[in-house]
Amino acid sequence: MTEQPVVPQPDLMTSVNTIGGFQPAHMDEVLRRACAVAGLDATDARVLRGHTNAVVLLDREPVVVKIARRGSPQTDALRTVRFVRWLMEQDFPTAPLHPIAAEQPVVVDGHAVTFWTHLPQPPHPVQAEQLAAPLYALHNLGTPPVELPERDNVTAIRSSITRITDVPTPLIDALSARVDKHAEELPGVQFLHPKTAIQGDPQHRNALHHGNSAVLCDWDTVAWGHREWDLVTIEIHCRRFGYGTEHYRDFAKSYGHDVTTWEGYPTLRDLRELRMITTNARKISHAPESRAEVIRRIEGLIEENTDLRWNIL
Structure with missing residues (x-):
């Protein structure tokens, strides 16, 4: 491999607007409310990606939270959840959904939110x-x-x-x-x-x-x-x-x-x-x-x- 691009990872939840077009205060509220429903702590969450969805790593839990844009069909998130559950039943190599105290997706103010078990990563991308x-x-x-x-x-x-x-x-x-x-x-x-x-x-x-x-x-x-x-x-x-x-x-x-x-x-x-x-x-x-x-x-x-x-x- 000649080069391995690295995705920048902002440190603060407030940087969502600079990488995904989200208003930071609103996204912080959606994250807090969704995590409350899921039985998780959203304190000091950190943005991983934000091009289409806001993808956030919780600090207090080994969980990645994906927040879809408002207006994205909730049926799409539900289909993803059902498909990944089927993959997990097949022992397929997929990033796993994280068990939470609610059905996924959790919907907050028009945003479909899903929860995934965090898999720690080395600095280099998958080949x-x-x-x-x-x-x-x-x-x-x-x-x-x-x-x-x-x-x-x-x-x-x-x-x-x-x-x-x-x-x-x-x-x-x-x-x-x-x-x-x-x-x-x-x-x-x-x-x-x-x-x-x-x-x-x-x-x-x-x-x-x-x-x-x-x-x-x-x-x-x-x-x-x-x-x-x-x-x-x-x-x-x-x-x-x-x-x-x-x-x-x-x-x-x-x-x-x-x-x-x-x-x-x-x-x-x-x-x-x-x-x-x-x-x-x-x-x-x-x-x-x-x-x-x-x-x-x-x-x-x-x-x-x-x-x-x-x-x-």
Whole structure:
């Protein structure tokens, strides 16, 4: 591996607004009330991440609390809870839900809140090769007893494009043209495997060290679809975020398949990168510091620069 990006970890709950667009006083209140329902102590909690959800580590308990934005469908959080409970029953390598004195999710002022057992981590991220075994296991678990949404990247991309407000119109038009082009290609793609449960966004930051192996986490994107979407996501993260070619090759060897050798790879790669870019583009209002990087990525796509290094947002 050529480089291992490190996610900054602010020290105070009051920094939520700088990394996730949340108002700190309100988030602190939501956290306190949710923890009271769960029978936990929220004193001196520390933010771990805040890009989409606020992810907070409790100081007095070995618990990570995930707070969804207000308005996020509560049914999504409930589906995640039910799916992860099923995984835990299968002894699947997943970050475990933490037992609390209430049913999950706990809903406070429109925010769905879930609780997870904290797994202490070393300073270096999980390597792509470590993702191979749990992903392969997931793709071969069979049909879960939880209805999962169908993976539909084209619809998700188009939805995000309609909500972009802080990117020049010519660049938005270019994104629309690209998704239309690849949407026409997608029906002709011959997938190698039947549909199954997929993680949706498998990557180094959506996995955790656990002993000598790794477990998957962040199941908000779990879906029903072709495993090739997961495999191409791993390849993109290795190529775009500086981990290096060898890092991906180790993953492919361990998984038993190199998705880049498949004829459908370019279409899935381009659609998956479009989804990553358009998702970040529609969130610029919550994270204005990301605007320059988002525009740089869009310009790279227009130039067909598949090797452009992306900075982590």
